């Protein structure tokens with residue numbers, strides 16, 4: 001696990017102002033567990049309110065436009081997200097790739113726009129069940145990632161994280177074996193070293209995402225090259241999300 005594990009909640013299209021109390025509770029919990037970096041990506045509508053109340057956790061967006069401004073009805077630029085209080089953005093999530101037809105090239109352009117606006121980026125990748133069953137998961141994910149990542153990133157170690165999220169594990173309660181997670185994260189690590197050099201490539205945190213819960217977080221976070229978790233469903237309540245943060249903190253004590 002990374003020196004400072006990174007546990008990020010992705011609220012997806014969940015949450016109205018009534019959920020601000022959960023965000024507050026998550027922030028209070030994170031203040032007690034400072035060795036773990038805790039962050040939350042609520043929907044766009046809650047970025048500013050969560051940012052205003054949070055004292056410890058960073059707030060992020062779940063997407064941004066590749067364009068800086070202009071005639072793009074319904075889109076939000078990286079600068080707008082930053083203006084609302086976002087410090088990072090999740091890009092290339094499989095739900096964006098599926099629901100909005102985002103290609104690797106689109107994801108790369110969005111990442112470049114996000115970095116230009118001063119945001120950190122969590123770039124997502126992951127294979128379908130068919131690809132995994134065909135024994136092609138590592139080849140697919142490394143190719144997808146290489147095509148989605150910007151060729152150069154200033155301060156990559158600090159500003160870039162990668163999230164491995166097998167599509168078949170998202171919201172299903174199923175997870176890969178710890179061995180499969182470690183093998184994939186090792187393959188991603190090798191790619192990051194190839195792209196960004198030994199130093200940055202070895203420091204970029206690689207998060208695992210897909211049905212992470214308090215009960216399985218400890219074993220997944222202990223796997224080789226797992227630097228944190230990107231959590232969907234279990235980040236919606238402070239109780240379950242802080243259970244995962246706690247599991248990360250306990251691993252640090254070992």
Ligand code: 13P
Pocket residue numbers: 010093165169170171172173209210211212230231232233234
């Ligand atoms: P779940 O934790 O609900 O499986 O979602 C994972 C995810 O997609 C986080 O981005």
